[in-house]
Amino acid sequence: MGAYEGGLSMHSIIDAFQFIGDNLHFMLTKTLEHLALSGAAIAVALVIAIPLGVTLGHLHKGSFLAINASNIGRALPSLAIISIGIGILGIGFINVMVAMVVLAVPPMLTNAYVAVDGVDPDAVEAARAVGMSPGQVLWTVEIPLAVPLMFAGIRTGAVYVVATATLAAIAGGGGLGDVIVNQASYGTAGVIAGALMVTALAFLVEGLFAVIQRLLTPRALRHEEGPAELLAPVVEAT
Amino acid sequence: MLAQLALPIAQGGGPVIPTFNRGSDCVRENRQFCWDWFSSHWSSTFQPRLIEHIELTAIAVGIGFVIAFVAALAAYRWDWAVNPATAVFALLYTIPSLAFFQLMVPFTGLTRLSAEIALVSYTLLILFRNMLTGLREVPPDALEAAQAMGLTRRQTLWRVELPLALPAIMAGIRIATVTTISLATVAAFIGVGGLGEPIFNAIQDGFKTQFIAAGVLAVLLALVTDALLVVLQRVLSPWARTRAA
Numbered sequence: 001m002g003a004y005e006g007g008l009s010m011h012s013i014i015d016a017f018q019f020i021g022d023n024l025h026f027m028l029t030k031t032l033e034h035l036a037l038s039g040a041a042i043a044v045a046l047v048i049a050i051p052l053g054v055t056l057g058h059l060h061k062g063s064f065l066a067i068n069a070s071n072i073g074r075a076l077p078s079l080a081i082i083s084i085g086i087g088i089l090g091i092g093f094i095n096v097m098v099a100m101v102v103l104a105v106p107p108m109l110t111n112a113y114v115a116v117d118g119v120d121p122d123a124v125e126a127a128r129a130v131g132m133s134p135g136q137v138l139w140t141v142e143i144p145l146a147v148p149l150m151f152a153g154i155r156t157g158a159v160y161v162v163a164t165a166t167l168a169a170i171a172g173g174g175g176l177g178d179v180i181v182n183q184a185s186y187g188t189a190g191v192i193a194g195a196l197m198v199t200a201l202a203f204l205v206e207g208l209f210a211v212i213q214r215l216l217t218p219r220a221l222r223h224e225e226g227p228a229e230l231l232a233p234v235v236e237a238t
Numbered sequence: 239m240l241a242q243l244a245l246p247i248a249q250g251g252g253p254v255i256p257t258f259n260r261g262s263d264c265v266r267e268n269r270q271f272c273w274d275w276f277s278s279h280w281s282s283t284f285q286p287r288l289i290e291h292i293e294l295t296a297i298a299v300g301i302g303f304v305i306a307f308v309a310a311l312a313a314y315r316w317d318w319a320v321n322p323a324t325a326v327f328a329l330l331y332t333i334p335s336l337a338f339f340q341l342m343v344p345f346t347g348l349t350r351l352s353a354e355i356a357l358v359s360y361t362l363l364i365l366f367r368n369m370l371t372g373l374r375e376v377p378p379d380a381l382e383a384a385q386a387m388g389l390t391r392r393q394t395l396w397r398v399e400l401p402l403a404l405p406a407i408m409a410g411i412r413i414a415t416v417t418t419i420s421l422a423t424v425a426a427f428i429g430v431g432g433l434g435e436p437i438f439n440a441i442q443d444g445f446k447t448q449f450i451a452a453g454v455l456a457v458l459l460a461l462v463t464d465a466l467l468v469v470l471q472r473v474l475s476p477w478a479r480t481r482a483a
Contacts, residue, residue, distance in 0.1 A: 080437070183340055191337050195333060
């Protein structure tokens with residue numbers, strides 16, 4: 001793969017782009033693997049976290065569990081969770097995915113709970129007063145008003161999964177991490193190329209979820225994001 | 239040591255059968271968790287790795303704190319410094335750690351220094367933002383009162399602004415510390431020890447006990463440290479309720 005002994009420099013970043021260009025098909029395959037693994041983990045995490053968070057928020061119950069979930073979740077070392085996952089379930093796609101679900105659920109759960117729990121009580125009262133059933137209140141008042149905050153949690157969880165999926169390669173999960181850990185085969189250019197692709201993917205997923213969030217947010221609640229929010233990091237360190 | 243970079247990647251085809259000729263039935267059959275193996279390897283394997291892990295984390299958070307502190311004070315004083323500092327720290331923060339550790343190797347080798355440079359880099363954004371937020375949220379009334387009492391700028395900083403910013407600063411230290419504990423497991427990839435080392439060893443031989451023992455120890459270390467920092471936060475700032483960051 002040539003000599004890339006210079007380490008990190010402008011030259012090696014150009015080499016990395018060259019690497020992506022020369023191995024486009026390979027890099028796309030790895031990207032698709034990465035997305036398949038992340039997508040599966042995000043989907044399963046959503047199915048678990050959102051109904052649970054919304055139900056608890058609607059009932060205003062379980063705040064201790066829902067709020068501390070993300071505090072504990074944030075503290076969990078991702079490689080350690082993957083390691084425990086392999087120890088119990090063995091190496092493979094499904095098992096690595098399960099470990100990533102464990103990491104993605106907490107932020108989604110906490111935000112879904114806080115979002116629904118925090119809906120303006122006046123709005124809920126008004127909906128009840130006009131004769132809405134609890135189900136109608138939930139679907140036509142609470143959930144639409146909760147969408148922005150709920151989606152912030154989904155974005156955090158999703159971006160975290162995409163970044164953490166890099167570590168999954170160590171455990172046979174495939175994806176772009178395969179390129180990053182195999183410096184022996186792909187050289188420094190491959191490492192940087194893989195890192196660039198993972199970072200780009202994380203920003204892409206962040207952007208995608210931001211667009212979905214905007215489309216799902218009731219028009220009256222839409223407002224422009226301030227510059228401070230734009231500067232906020234969207235990618236979790238993994 | 240170099241062999242570690244050419245780490246064979248475990249394939250999805252099923253567990254590698256370990257070839258432990260010695261050891262109990264449990265170890266030879268690679269059962270779920272072998273207490274006997276864990277307890278007999280505690281002092282030779284796990285305790286030293288745990289201590290290394292704590293050292294890696296403490297050094298990274300300590301150095302990160304000093305750098306972020308200076309940067310945050312500068313940004314607090316001179317507004318124009320906020321955006322460039324945030325941009326640099328955010329850029330460092332987004333580099334996948336597996337790549338960051340490897341990319342340091344050509345410069346500083348398979349050493350702790352390589353690992354620490356990456357680990358320190360990841361703490362900067364978290365610490366900087368929390369410090370700056372804390373300083374900026376000091377009530378103007380408090381600043382006016384300090385001025386009226388005739389405190390100099392330096393006295394105001396140390397006696398009024400920093401104490402009032404303490405809850406936010408502590409919240410930043412807490413997040414930075416648990417993040418570093420997590421990333422330090424990955425640092426074992428470049429052979430610097432820590433609890434990641436038994437995990438990478440387990441990936442090579444598929445030994446379940448080692449996977450679980452190292453993983454659980456890292457999780458416990460993170461959760462216990464997090465809890466201790468919450469307690470410390472409350473002790474240091476009894477007047478303020480814990481502020482989530």
